[in-house]
Amino acid sequence: MVSSSQIKIKIEKLAIGGAGIARHDGLVIFVPLAAPGDELLVELTTQKKNFAEARIIEILKPGPARREPPCPVALVCGGCNWQQITEEEQRRQKESLVLETIKKFNPSLDFDYLPLKESPRVFRYRNRIQPKFKTGKFGFFARNSHEIVEITDCPITEEALTQKFPEVKAWVAAKNSKDLLRLEMYISDQEEVRYGLITDEDDGVGFSQVNRFQNEDLLKTALECAGDSTYKQIFDLYAGSGNFTFPLLNKYKNSPVTAVELNPKLVERGRAQNKDKRLRYFLSDVESFMKRATITNQDLVLLDPPRAGASEYIMRALAAGKPEKIIYISCHPVSLARDLKWFFEWSQKLGHKYRLSRVQAFEMFPQTDHVETIAELRVD
Ligand SMILES: C[S@@+](CC[C@H](N)C(=O)[O-])C[C@H]1O[C@@H](n2cnc3c(N)ncnc32)[C@H](O)[C@@H]1O
Structure with missing residues (x-):
């Protein structure tokens, strides 16, 4: 038990979720908001049996990668939690977090771990944001709070959007509402800035990749992983509005492609984009879809679930179908590592041999702890 609530510690590394880790x-x-190597005076804010949370009282000696955050509100805004760390160190931490997490869940798994892919932009990369407005204040929620941090710029957001902040603020202020108003601003496929309110009835765009500069490489790498096989069927699970579906449809000219997505708005957008007879776009929960799908050993399955990952049922159904190749795109290393564990356990039980042939982290969200990962699995 640590008795004094203020203690001196040294940060060893960063954890999933973004906080620094120290032992005492x-x-x-x-x-939170620590940098590797920082020597800090901290105050404990939560203390449990095996771990505690603390806030920084004073930076006694900054770690080698600590810097002044380029954004003046970075340390209070709930958006970026790693701006106090150089980009080089952010990448290093993400690369090792992905590796450590997969190894922790799957200690005996061997795989080729390729170097993390850098984002072409570390600032001005976001093409969709959700600002808030209340009682004249336009900005983002503060960290762990519903207080609004006022902003006139957001350095991780594309300039086409930030230039519209005065217009959007005036537009929303004219509504004369006393309520908290949630907005969405984005750059459309036609390169136009669009904005509006998010309400219970209209939740906005739904999912889209927010870093279009890095998305290009993600798509290219996914297609490279898919390789040159002639697949009998291709499945794009958690397809959104077709980010991976259409490049797959274009590359594999003789294969039927099935996209599965739960959000009706995204399905509608996907269906409207392409009327190719080889494409089937299902409005369905992936688990329900897997109950009726017939996957064969000549198929390709790409899955790109939300942060919660897939499920044991889905990983078991994939293992049972024994597709030639699986490409798992993940936005959370823990759910990826857990799903891989389920997949390999079930493959083994079913006597199917698979290899995790490639894993690679992608920097999609610089200045935050979020990381994207591609994992390729193939029949051995
Ligand atoms: C990480 S996004 C990927 C979307 C798309 N692959 C892309 O790159 O734009 C995950 C998608 O899964 C959808 N989704 C979430 N839960 C789902 C479920 N249980 N079944 C089907 N789709 C789901 C979300 O609406 C979202 O579009």
């Missing part, structure tokens, strides 16, 4: 008297301490 057998206790693991998580410190």
Whole structure:
């Protein structure tokens, strides 16, 4: 038990979720907004049996990769949690977090771990944001709070959007509402800036990749992983509005492609984009879809689930179908590592041999702890 609530610690590395990790008297301490190597005076804010959370009182000696955040509100805004760390160190931490997490869940798994792919832009990369407005304040929620941090710029957002902040603020202020208003601003496929309110009835765009500069490489790499086989069927699970579906449809000219997506708006957009007879776009939950799908050993399955990952049922159904190749695109290393564990356990039980042939982290969200990963699995 740590008795004094203020202690001196040294940050070893960063954790999933973004906080720095330090050890003190057998206790693991998580410190938001820390940088690796920081020597800090911290105050414990939560203390459990095996771990505690703390906030920084004073930076006694900054770690080698600590810097002044380029955005003046970075340390209070709920958006970026790694701006106090150089980009080079952010990448290094993400690369090792993905590797460590997969290894922790799957200690005996061997795989080729390729170097993390850098984002072409580390600032001005976001093409969709959700600002808030209340009582004259336009901005984002503060960290762990519903207070609004006022902004006139957001350095991770594309300039086409930030230039419209005065117009959007005036537009929303004219509504004369006392309520908290949630907005969405984005750059459309036609390169136009669009904005509007998000309400219970209209939740906005739904999902889209927010870093279009890095998305190009993600698509290219996914197609490279898919390789030159002639697949009997191709499945794009958690397809959104077709980010991977259409490049797959274009590359594999003789294969039927099935996209599965739960959000009706995204399905509608996907269906409207392409009327090719080889494409079937299902409005369905992936688990329900897997109950009736027939996957064969000549198929390709790409899945790109939300942060919660897939499920044991889905990974088991994939293992049972024994597709020639699986490409798993993940936005959370823990759910990826857990789903891989389920997949390999079930493959083994069913006597199917698979290899995790490639894993690669992608920097899609610089200045935050979020990381994208591609994992390729093939029949051995
Ligand atoms: C990470 S996004 C990927 C979307 C798309 N692959 C892309 O790159 O734009 C995950 C998608 O899964 C959808 N989704 C979430 N839960 C789902 C479920 N249970 N079944 C089907 N789709 C789901 C979300 O609406 C979202 O579009």
